[in-house]
Amino acid sequence: MSVPMLHYREQFDRVQPVLPGAGVPWLTLRRGAAMAAFQSQAFPDTRVEAWKYTDLRRLNRQVFTPTAAAGVVRESALRPWLFDGAPMHRLVFVDGHLAASLCPSSPVPRGVTLRSIAGVLEQEPQRLEPVLGRTLAADRPGFDSMNTAFLQDGYWLRLERDAMPELPLHLLFVSTGQAGSLMTLRNVIEAGPGSSATVIESHIALHDAGCLVNSVTEVVLEAGAALQHYLLQQDEGSATRVAGLYVLQARDSRLAAHSITLGGGLVRNELQVSLDGPGAECALNGLSLARGHQHVDNHTRIDHHAPHATSNERYRAIVADHARSVFSGRIVVHPQAQQTRAQQSSHNLLLAAGAEADARPQFEIRADDVQCTHGCTTGELDAEALFYLRARGLDAEVARSMLIHAFARDSLERMASVPVRDWLEHQLATRLGSGGMISREVRH
Numbered sequence: 436m437s438v439p440m441l442h443y444r445e446q447f448d449r450v451q452p453v454l455p456g457a458g459v460p461w462l463t464l465r466r467g468a469a470m471a472a473f474q475s476q477a478f479p480d481t482r483v484e485a486w487k488y489t490d491l492r493r494l495n496r497q498v499f500t501p502t503a504a505a506g507v508v509r510e511s512a513l514r515p516w517l518f519d520g521a522p523m524h525r526l527v528f529v530d531g532h533l534a535a536s537l538c539p540s541s542p543v544p545r546g547v548t549l550r551s552i553a554g555v556l557e558q559e560p561q562r563l564e565p566v567l568g569r570t571l572a573a574d575r576p577g578f579d580s581m582n583t584a585f586l587q588d589g590y591w592l593r594l595e596r597d598a599m600p601e602l603p604l605h606l607l608f609v610s611t612g613q614a615g616s617l618m619t620l621r622n623v624i625e626a627g628p629g630s631s632a633t634v635i636e637s638h639i640a641l642h643d644a645g646c647l648v649n650s651v652t653e654v655v656l657e658a659g660a661a662l663q664h665y666l667l668q669q670d671e672g673s674a675t676r677v678a679g680l681y682v683l684q685a686r687d688s689r690l691a692a693h694s695i696t697l698g699g700g701l702v703r704n705e706l707q708v709s710l711d712g713p714g715a716e717c718a719l720n721g722l723s724l725a726r727g728h729q730h731v732d733n734h735t736r737i738d739h740h741a742p743h744a745t746s747n748e749r750y751r752a753i754v755a756d757h758a759r760s761v762f763s764g765r766i767v768v769h770p771q772a773q774q775t776r777a778q779q780s781s782h783n784l785l786l787a788a789g790a791e792a793d794a795r796p797q798f799e800i801r802a803d804d805v806q807c808t809h810g811c812t813t814g815e816l817d818a819e820a821l822f823y824l825r826a827r828g829l830d831a832e833v834a835r836s837m838l839i840h841a842f843a844r845d846s847l848e849r850m851a852s853v854p855v856r857d858w859l860e861h862q863l864a865t866r867l868g869s870g871g872m873i874s875r876e877v878r879h
Contacts, residue, residue: 440474442498447584450501455588456556461564469583476577488761488793489703489732494675499617499647501585505529506611508641510537516607516637516669521854523605523635524549530611531587531618546598547632552589552621563591566623570653570681570709578677582619582651589622589650594630594660603633603852608650610674612642620650626660626688633663633852643672645700651679656688658712664692665855669862670699679705686712686741693850696723696731697862703732710737710744710772721750722846724866725758725790732761739772739802748779751846753839757789765797766807773802779809784816784842836867843867 447470456462478494479486508529526549527537533551543549555563571579590606608620624634638648656662670676676699682690696702708717723731737746752760762781783792796809816838824834843863850856 437477437495439495439498440477443581444470444474446500450585454586455553456560459556459560462556462560465568466584466586469580473577473580473584476580478577485734485763488759488763489701489730494647497615497645499615501587502530502532502613502616502618505532505534506613508534508537508609508611512641513537513607513609516639518605518854518858523603523854524600525605525607526551526590527607527609528588528620529609530613530616531620533588534609543604544598544600546595546630547600548591548593549604550591552591552623553587555591563623566625566653566655567621568653570655570683571651578649579651579679582621582649582679585617585619586621587619589620591622592624592632592634594626594632596627597629598627599631603635603854605635605637608636608638608648610640610644610646610648610670612640612644613646614644616644616646618646618648618650620648622650622652624652624654624662626654626656626662628657629659630657631661633665635665635667635852635855637667638669638676638678640670640672640674643674645673646675648674648676650677651681654680654682654690656682656684656690658686659688660685661689662691663851664690665850665852666692666694666704667697667855668695668699668702669697670702673700675699675701677703677705680707682708682717684708684710684712684715684717687714688712688716690717691851692717692719693846693855694719694721694733695846695859696725696733697866698724699729699731701730703734706733706735708737708746709740710746711740713741713743715741716745717747718849719746719748719750720846720849721762722843723752723760724843725752725760726755727758728756729758730761731759733763734761735764737766737777739766739768739775739777742771742773742775744772745776746778749846749849750781751843752783752792753786753843754783754790754792755786757787759791759793761793763795763797765799767799768802768805768807770801773804775802775805775807777805777807781811782842783813784839785813786816786839839867840864
């Protein structure tokens, strides 16, 4: 057994007695099986096809330790991520633990349950037994097993039949920058028939540190349910963040999943959707900005298992300096999924000679009555468009900023949440303006 695996085995034996739900038999069995699987799988390497472009060797050279206690965070430090005070129901987690003192006291509407996973496991663990782990897939060897074994906290959202909370539900996950720390977050969303909600997950780091954040969000959408899900990631420096979003959709359910990555040393976003009922629809929208030596990998899979279902997937990446962006998207249309409509696109903008973008759009079609299209582009700023703007009196930096912002705006316009869209507009203006990404080495 390697030194890192010995370390994680020792850490598991140390923390298991104090983890949430430690005395629950079914969870104890699952944790033990997950730890055994993690030891046998470890972290994937580039020989695994799904990880071909993302090298994790540094994770095998460094060990991470579960955070025993949360760092201190003042409420004022969170203001930049509260969408200018827009009203929302909110839970705040710091270093993998619920920070009750930072959570607003306003109650959620009737028919909506929003609680921490740790609290549910301590008080009503039977509520989570049928759903915890139900959606997990096999493309993240090691990480999902690690998440289950070391599960610390997260949120549980349950929408009863026809529940439609008017305000968004905001889950804010904060890392204080404890070097070498491991945070394992598990989130569960259960949307009953006819229910509808907007869920915003914000993952931020207040300070630079070499930490590992491993998060999994499981979503079950029952018949006619609708979910707007936003994943907003904003880390700096050397943080490693590996996130999985797994979704099961029943008849006539609707999912809009937006994944926005604004930084991080190494970021891997896994998004897998299973369209299991006729009339189910999903729209995946991704935007990433990478600079320095950052590495951002978006890996998606959509399985069409039922007829008359629709998927629409659009990802964009802006890459500067010596950063690298990866997109691997696979859509599988199974034999019974006739009358499928599926679209996929990946567009990448390179701002520097050392920037790199790898894209692999893929279709696997086993039905004969479908409408499926895909497209992929990778390139630089349009020289003619730059010349046009310069000829009308704009300096080079302003002209580049306008073109890059227009490229990114396509993703923003697909977002229904006005507070999120306005917040991202400000973030883009900061990063793409003077002193931001476009002020670095550029190709033109």
